[in-house]
Amino acid sequence: MHEMSLSQSMVEIIQEQAAVNGFQHVTVVRLEIGALSCVEPAALSFCFDSVTRGTVAEGATLDIIKVPGRAWCWVCSRVVDIEGHGDPCPDCSGYQMQTRTGNEMKIKELEVA
Amino acid sequence: MCTTCGCGTDEVKITSGQQPQRAHVHHHHHHDDHQVHAHDSEARLLQVEQDLLRKNNDYAAANRHFFSQRGVFVVNLMSSPGSGKTTLLVNTVGAQKTRYPIAVVEGDQQTSHDAERIRSAGVPGVQINTGKGCHLDAHMVGHALEQLPIENDSVLFIENVGNLVCPAAFDLGETRKVVVMSVTEGEDKPLKYPDMFAVSDLMLINKIDLLPHLNFDTNRCIDYARRVNPEIEILQLSALSGDGCDAWWAWLSSGLDTARTMRKAAAGDQTA
């Protein structure tokens, strides 16, 4: 359950932001999560709810923006979208794929008051 | 207790049976500038753009710098519990410790059995107990390094917590990630845990001494691993009998050669 340490990182980032930007309360945390990042959104929400108790982010909504993974297909010689590591090319169904992006996990923005 | 970063060590425990040897390798990063978009007193939107693994990645970069200055070849060993990581390390230490200096960081949720096995094999070993934590992170490894003598031009093994999911996401500052799977696990492991096989540089198929008693399809396993990661290197061995270990040791020696060469190049030292 590394969703727990990810949630703790989120709280740390939010607390740093609160110290710099002086807000009292976060209502929405908008995350960008790559399809290949092996994060379980349900587990992340659950952990986030528990680690934010008593912090400025208590009760905040997690808004997860899923970013597709992208991989180079050696057969088609172009970049295609994939949902997971080890998925075949959506065009040629081959497995000669090299992952390019899709591992991102970041806080994009906060709605604060 | 950490005075540099004030980190709480409530759950994580690091034991070596020795005194700390030096200050730890924390990287003190600057906080990025923050942009405030709206100045509405009611509600506002803050652009943050911060990676959730930023802290871990900063610590990993500090560890990596520490290793490269010393010419250390660092292997992060990952697998399910029981695939044979510690057995392989004990056997490797026994066979290779006269050829180059070796040190080991052992990660487990509980107990220091594995570090004790390493120390009885004759090299320094530090145990990190992660408690409920299911993976090592770069910060814990940085602290473990304080308690471990790390020689120039040496090999450091980091045995991660037995888990094929979470350790894949955490860079420790290692040179290479190695995933171990044993022939008792079923050849579709690479498809069931694709992230782990996608990030690994080398897959070791262990316990091949048991093959005659099983119907493990080695070629299919290799095919699955290559689907997930076309570039992965693959070796087959038995940590128990030693079969196939020569190729593994050659892989280690070649990694160490590169680390040593890069240290000398960086130091401007051309002597052998």
Ligand SMILES: Nc1nc2c(ncn2[C@@H]2O[C@H](COP(=O)(O)OP(=O)(O)O)[C@@H](O)[C@H]2O)c(=O)[nH]1
């Ligand atoms: N038959 C056989 N058993 C092995 C081999 N390598 C490890 N084992 C056994 O597998 C069990 C788990 O090994 P261990 O090294 O503790 O696994 P770890 O959890 O990955 O560190 C032990 O009972 C070992 O003796 C091998 O190559 N062949």
Ligand SMILES: [Mg+2]
């Ligand atoms: Mg072990």
Ligand SMILES: [Zn+2]
């Ligand atoms: Zn294709």
Ligand SMILES: [Zn+2]
């Ligand atoms: Zn610390």
